[in-house]
Amino acid sequence: MQMFTNTTYDFTRWRWHAIGLSLIVIFAGLAVIVQRGGLPVGIDFSGGTIVVVKFDQTVTEDQVRSAVDPIPGEEVVQRYGEVADNQWLIRLAQSGVEQAAGLEQGSEQILGALRGAGLPTFEVLSREIVGPVIGEDLQRRGIYATLASILAITVYIGFRFRFSFALGAIAATFHDLIVTTAVLVIFNYEVSLNIVAALLTITGYSVNDTIVIFDRVRENMRSMRRDSLDHVVNVSVNQTLARTVITAGTTFLSVLALYLFGGEALEGFAFTMLVGIVSGTYSTIFIASSIAIILGQRKGRGHAATVAPVAGKAEVQARPGRKTRGARAS
Numbered sequence: 001m002q003m004f005t006n007t008t009y010d011f012t013r014w015r016w017h018a019i020g021l022s023l024i025v026i027f028a029g030l031a032v033i034v035q036r037g038g039l040p041v042g043i044d045f046s047g048g049t050i051v052v053v054k055f056d057q058t059v060t061e062d063q064v065r066s067a068v069d070p071i072p073g074e075e076v077v078q079r080y081g082e083v084a085d086n087q088w089l090i091r092l093a094q095s096g097v098e099q100a101a102g103l104e105q106g107s108e109q110i111l112g113a114l115r116g117a118g119l120p121t122f123e124v125l126s127r128e129i130v131g132p133v134i135g136e137d138l139q140r141r142g143i144y145a146t147l148a149s150i151l152a153i154t155v156y157i158g159f160r161f162r163f164s165f166a167l168g169a170i171a172a173t174f175h176d177l178i179v180t181t182a183v184l185v186i187f188n189y190e191v192s193l194n195i196v197a198a199l200l201t202i203t204g205y206s207v208n209d210t211i212v213i214f215d216r217v218r219e220n221m222r223s224m225r226r227d228s229l230d231h232v233v234n235v236s237v238n239q240t241l242a243r244t245v246i247t248a249g250t251t252f253l254s255v256l257a258l259y260l261f262g263g264e265a266l267e268g269f270a271f272t273m274l275v276g277i278v279s280g281t282y283s284t285i286f287i288a289s290s291i292a293i294i295l296g297q298r299k300g301r302g303h304a305a306t307v308a309p310v311a312g313k314a315e316v317q318a319r320p321g322r323k324t325r326g327a328r329a330s
Contacts, residue, residue: 012233012237016290052089058086168210168214168292179275212240256274
């Protein structure tokens with residue numbers, strides 16, 4: 001960790017490059033969303049039926065897909081777990097009025113289609129059924145929860161620091177949410193309740209890291225009154241760099257273990273957290289500080305270069321009636 005002690009890296013110099021890199025990732029995610037006809041959402045939000053089955057013998061994706069193709073509606077077939085497990089996840093989108101019999105019928109249609117296709121013997125590992133009304137309600141609540149958390153963070157930072165710092169923190173938070181969602185779309189993850197929980201966790205993680213730097217900025221502004229805000233922010237980022245790297249590194253390793261050994265149920269949550277940790281650390285150093293510099297230039301204090309001439313002029317004009325020793329000597 002010695003390379004992160006007493007550093008003098010010029011982070012603020014690369015702020016526009018960092019913003020450009022973020023925009024590239026965001027636009028790439030938007031392009032994928034447009035290509036796929038919208039943001040892919042999981043069964044938690046869209047409603048439908050998910051059945052996970054395990055075959056006694058090896059079957060191909062084409063065999064499973066051909067078996068469920070006759071079922072009305074859109075089906076999604078994907079491998080579940082390792083290849084040797086012979087496990088397949090089959091999703092059937094739910095349409096129409098939410099009724100218990102109708103929802104259960106979708107599950108029976110999937111199982112009946114698999115049995116009637118002459119595939120090897122299988123066992124049902126899990127069934128998941130969510131109605132469209134419940135899915136819409138969960139989607140609405142997820143949006144409300146995210147917006148409420150961001151609003152509360154804005155108010156807190158605005159009171160504790162200054163409003164321009166709050167804007168920087170909120171810009172960094174939105175950056176993390178958008179970039180993480182874009183990466184999820186690029187890697188073909190569907191937005192589910194687990195992923196929404198991960199996004200809310202990322203919101204708190206990113207803001208906590210940002211507050212540490214902003215608190216150091218506030219302390220340095222008292223002792224570096226003659227320096228520009230650009231320089232103060234850059235010094236503050238360097239002073240807290242070791243803490244930022246240690247926190248992000250240990251958290252990343254913990255979540256990486258969850259991603260590798262947590263199983264299919266936690267894969268989406270863990271992957272979202274991994275992306276969010278990287279994006280949150282990146283945005284704390286570049287995005288939040290950049291917005292704070294752009295919007296929060298200190299007024300009334302000036303820079304060292306502008307203070308010096310004023311002081312010199314005041315010194316010359318002091319006591320105009322008194323001659324200097326050099327003048328009497330001449």
